[in-house]
Amino acid sequence: MEEQGFFAFMANNLADFWEYTGFAHATAEHLIMILIGFFFLYLAIRRNFEPLLLVPIGFGILIGNIPFPTDAGLEIGIYEEGSVLNTLYQGVRTGWYPPLVFLGIGAMTDFSALISNPKLMLVGAAAQFGIFGAYMVTLALGFEPAQAASISIIGGADGPTAIFLTSKLAPNLLGAIAVSAYSYMALVPVIQPPIMRLLTTKKERLIRMKPARVVSQTEKIMFPIIGLLLTCFLVPSALPLLGMLFFGNLLKESGVTRRLAETARGPLTDTIIILLGVTVGASTQASEFLTTSTVFIFFVGFCAFCIATASGVLFVKFFNLFLRKGNKINPLIGNAGVSAVPMSARISQNLGLEYDPTNYLLMHAMGPNVAGVIGSAVAAGVLLGFLV
Template structure:
């Protein structure tokens, strides 16, 4: 009798041991856990996009706890809680909600006051199409190449939205890559900005922007929606929500809705999005040669976008009068990392001239980059989807 009880307990303990993460652990899980800890460290210690990197980093830890398949635990197991939350990423529910919040918190006044800055934002999108051509050249399928290339727009929600439509199998790698490089914008962009500009160009003082009227701010999201979405209807989920959020902000009669969209709702969606994107980086799905290529292409797309934005401003200045020239340091802000890229422009300007405040000027191409990346995603989805 005692022997039988001992055998049962022994069998139960053996079964429990086989159930634990220690038994199921592989070295690849430990590698990914180290990546998660690195993300959390960079967010807390160096303040690199903590609102994004803390949820993603912790999600990487959650997603790489080893377990036995079949218990409805993992993000890829149908019916699990994580899988249900992850559907918002795969099906593209979360990115439009974040764009609604972005629209509600963004002042497009700098762009309305100086519409030619839209061209700077458009020029920076060259990083997307440059990376697309390189991705094709190194063997990715057209739909995969398009999903990877959008990383160059420096817009995490757009990258998630497009990769969910075009290359769901690469979504985790693309999302983590996009947010990683967004956090590293302060490291990547300044050396390129210094390389592309002269000391004389860095101290150019731009004319103060004109005052934008309330009616102009109200009309902008309406006209912007009609112009962009008639051109690329496939970008409607992102652009429609972006301009809707901005109308809530500027109308003056929906302040409560604008505050909800830009604060509580955006924070909640960002937390869930970051956590589920992190959990999708299970070692078996993430540690592949394709992931290495994606990170290489993502870095290249960011670099091309920064070069294109700064060099375009220098080229554009050839056609502007001396009093109307643009400071090339705002060219980097053409990427969609709002407002980080604009702050980099301002910090660089102040470094070379303590009286040269470029923040408001840089916000023009910066918010144009938000629109430009969504339009680029719509274009790619239109001919690849």
């Protein structure tokens, strides 16, 4: 009897333990999400698509989709108050990771190309039509204005900005929007070239741009200060993003805060990117992520990227009508108006070299590219101002 009782005791405990394992709670949705995580890791590791973002996000998806009993109060899930993942997720939810990423971006960005040729700022502004074109598409799909704004910001091709705006306007869509934004940023080399080829003639692709002039250090120091004052007086709601972006750039350009600049662009950014990537990935729990909204978000995200690329290229073609012969802009840098830095500028360079192996467009494309960073932050501020 005693032995029977002992084995029954063991069996009961093992049965209880089984209830705590992931196997007992696994559903088809969990497996689908785990496969999506594998796909992200594959893209990052084998195809080298934005590995610094997709490895943390892909692994985060695996972390977030390990099944467990949600009613047991284990405090392990990312949405459970007090869990470690929930604590790390606060930076995404309350929106303080994105400004720190912007600090790092500012500290590593050279705005010389933009300062030497300020008209490229307008290309960065034109590409933001991707956001507002997508806003119209999203409204047509039946989303609320605040949700539509959060989804359409994917068109800015700026992950931190998308997370920042969504955390304020539509926190329940945060996981899907963040994953969509970063996925499409990684797919920029696939999405943009066909649109650029389609909208340009061979003659336009061969346009050689005037070399950039030398920019003095004084101008480089003045840029973040004047940039902050002019843009943030116009759109104060973009202050967390633009404030940190310009502050980071001043650390870099002042020449007297080298250590701070190195920390901002190095260890600090790396730390925040790790935490941001993993927690955004983990926030895609199957129950929250696998919905029809997510499908729409990915669809709108794709539309937004296409519209942004097309509007940048078409704006350059239109702008060229007003420019003198020697001052024409190669429309292949129009795509760089989206703020995927420096990927989209690299695409301009590669496509330019494809048609003329001696036509280097990289530095010219960096102008609209960094203007796109400013433009998308301003656009986010405008949407916040209108809808909060």
